[in-house]
Amino acid sequence: MARLLSYLMNFYFRRSCLRKAAWSVIGLVLFAPVAALVFQNSRVSTYPVGWERSFQLSSFNVVARNAAAASQDNFIAVVYEGISGKGREIYASFSFNAGASVLPSLKVADASSKTELNPHVAIARSGAVSVMWQGYVDGESATRIFYSTSKDFGATWTAPRKLILGKQTEMLPRIYYDDRNVLHLFYHGSVDGNINLFHAESPDGVDFTTTGSLIRLSGSVRGAFFPSICLSGEDFHIVWQGKEEDFSDELFFIKSSNYGRSWSSKKRITGSAGNNEVPAVAKYGNVLYVVYQNNDEKNWAIKMIRSNDRGRTWEAVPLKVSTTVANCYSPAVGIFGTDLLIVWYDTRAAGGTIYSRKYSIKDDAFMPEVPVSDTPQGSKNPAILVLSNRSFLFWEGKNVIMAKQTDVSAEPPRVYSDTNPEGRWSRLPYVMMRWYPPADESGIAGYAAIMNDQPDFNPTVVNLKPEVTRQRITDLSDGVSYFHIRAVDNAGNYSRTIHYKLQLAINPMPEPSIASATHEQGKPNRSPAPSFTWSLGGMERVKGFVYGLSRDTIRMPDHFTTDMNVQLKGKGLEDGNYFFSVAAVDKSNQPGRVSTYAFIVGGRENADPDYYKKVAKEERKFERRYAFAPAPVRAGIARPPKVTINPPAERSPYVYYTERIMGKLSSRLGFMSVAFFGLAIAATTLGYGKRIRFYVYLFLFKISVAYRLFLKKN
Known part of the structure; x- marks a missing residue:
């Protein structure tokens, strides 16, 4: 063995080509892991299909929690509590395009409070935005409600103002504008040691008049907590959690048919061996839907009950929404078209994960539940806004507020033609249409494309695969035609149709x-x-x-x-x-x-x-x-016109051509192999410097001498 090693070392020093090859292999081995880390690329996908990618909504320099949101048409306002070195503050973010883009957060007010602020927001039809929150007042040793308003869609805000409501403690405000632009405040108040629900209203958003308690507490009901409120015209519906005499929690219902001036007596709508907590209510037609968390099976599960007559009677047996044995908390619900969209968070994964499940009102059936959040540090306390054509979901991550929206739209492809540039007439007997695929969170499922003489035709049949980016058309007729194409994503959304105008002059004009x-x-x-x-x-x-x-x-x-x-x-x-x-x-x-x-x-x-x-x-x-033959003879043209297509202006030409070259590589393995060998060659070339080579040879010489001395001793 010693002789073999000695022979290999001598052979190594005698053959320079062997030394170069050895160093190339060493460089490849050393740089391959680095290149793998640098150049690795995996396709980003979102699950489930139907939701777009999550994004951070809150500011990066605060610890954010307790978010709430409201919408009016396509205007969305999200408020949350931010904690920084300056203390607790109220922040707001706005979107004017139904959540497609969200403006950076701005500070609404400072709040020097020892307790959580739990802000809430409401938007009037006039564009006025009101924010309310709770704050602990040291001089009164009690929690009070503060508010600030904006008359210009959140650009400027009034100074914070404390409401005088006359209770021992006021907390957890919930505010809503009705269809008359009257601001309604629902809050928890403490009177004689009992926590009850109260209602106040303000026609001008400044001065509030408050009424007595909404609920008459009896011997069997010791408190009213966590109301979910649904406004529909002059009808107000409230579902709330009440503490019974045996300290179990049940759900109760009250309603008003005159903008909150008078209220019905409370009606208990659940009855089970376990606890029923944290309700969320939504209304579709005459039907009320209430989702809540229940622990009849020892673990906390999400369930749903319905009333088909606006709250007069309720189902005795609830429907089970969640299917896991893990604990599920904080349900929220919204009406999306003819579907009920229910979200919650559960403990299947460490820290919690947001899940959603659709319930088809038309088919009276649940769709499979799917995870929504992808925050690695955990997710909790979801809330949902439903706009005209999409849902906007947000939740608490670790010290941040995250958000995403339903994938209800697809971008169209970018279409061009080398043979038939827009605005030009062509005598070629064929058309070559090309397009750039659009980016989509759920991926493109295919394209619906057709050519006819209708300028506004919308194709509905997907007839091209997603990897297809060009189509050659030979069945042509003279005159103006249109190539219609739209993308379809994996969420089933159709993009708007691109109507590409084709001006064809294949055959000569007829005789006048x-x-x-x-x-x-x-x-x-x-x-x-x-x-x-x-x-x-x-x-x-x-x-x-x-x-x-x-x-x-x-x-x-x-x-x-x-x-x-x-x-x-x-x-x-x-x-x-x-x-x-x-x-x-x-x-x-x-x-x-x-x-x-x-x-x-x-x-x-x-x-x-x-x-x-x-x-x-x-x-x-x-x-x-002077006779003219019909197509495909191109009378009067020596050669077809040459058209130069430039890359899109927003992209560098170098990026464009690099993508075309790299797209020809069969797989990521080929790409990484090229990167590895390139780095290995660069490292080997650097190793040929005289100084580096001298020290390398000196090191190897010392090893050789030491090895020879070792052999002589043995």
Whole structure:
């Protein structure tokens, strides 16, 4: 063994090529892991299909929690509590396009409070935004409610103002604007040691008038907590959690049909062996849906009950929403079209994960539950806003507020054509359409494409696979046609349709129809100043006309005009036989078929038979000479036009061409192999420096000497 090692070391020092190869291998081994870490790339996908990617909504320099949101049309306001070195503050974020983009957070107010603020927000139809929160007042040793308003969609805010409501403690405000722009406040108040629900209203958003407690507490009900409130016109519905005499929690219902001026008596809507807590209510038509958490099976599960008559009667047996044995908390609900969208968080994963489940109101059936959040540090306390065409979901991550929205739209592809640039007419007998695939969170499932003569047609059948980026079309007709294409993503969303206008001039224009008001065709007429008019269909192709006048023989027209009539004036024509010829010229500068009109100037017709034989012979010769064959012959063109397509302006040309080259690599393995060998070659080249090589050889020489001494001793 020692002799073999000695032989290998001697061979290593004698052969320079072996040394280079060895160092190349060493460089490859050392740099391959680094290159793998740097160049590795995996496709980002979101689950479930139907939700777009999560994004951080809260500011990066605060610890954010306790978020609430409201919407009016496409305007969204989200408020939350931010904790920094300055203490607790109220922040707000806004979106003016239904959550497609969210403006950076801005500070609404400072709040010097020892307790959590739990802010809430409401938006009036006029655009006024009101924010309320609770704060601990040291001088009163009690919690009070504060508020601030904005009249300009959140640009400026009034100074915080404390509400005077006359209770021992006021906390957990919930505010809503009704359809009259009256602001309603629902809050918890403490009177004689009992926690109850109270209601106040303000027509101007400044001064509030409060009423007595909404709920009459009896011996069996010791408190009212955590209301969920649904406003629908003048009807207000409240579902709340009440503490029973045996300290179990049940759900109760009250309603008002006159904007909260009077309320019905409480109705208990649940009854089970366990506890029923944290309700969330939504209304669809005359049906009320309440989701809540229940622990009849020892673990906390999400369940749902319904009332089909606006709260008069309720189902006795609830529907189970969650299917896991893990504990589920904090349900929220929204009406999305004809579906009920229910969200909650559970403890299947460490820290919690947001899950959603759709319930089809039309089919009376649940769809599978799916995870929504992808925050690695955990997610909790979800809330949902439903707008006209999408849902906006947000929740608490670790010290941040995260958000995402339903994937209810797809972007269209970017379409172009090398053969048929927009605004130009083409004589080619085929069309080559190309497009760039759009980016989509759920991925593109395919394309619906068709070509016809309808300018606003929307294709619905997916007939192209997602990897297809071009289509060659040969079944063409002259005139204006449209290539319609739209993308379809894996969430089932169709993009808007791209209507690409194609202007095709494949075949020559037909013969114009010539008429004369002065000279009837083939009949003698003494007038020496004839006039002609002509007509032609398909005028969108026509650039103009060429016409010509000849005597005794037919000639190709050579005078250009954009008119459709001509009057020959001047000294007048001599007696004889004449031929007036007209041909259309299309917008690709292709002349059409020639139409000839024969007329006679003078008192009598030429009766010489030889003359007519000559005319007939000339006419046949003319037709053979200027005859046009139908497509695919491209008459009058030596070669098809060359069109240069530049990359899109927002992308560098280098990025464009690099993508095209790298797209030809078969897989990521090929890409990484190229990167590895490139780094290995670079490292080997650097190793050939004299100084580095000297120290390397010196090190190896010392090893060799030490090894030889070791062999001699043994």
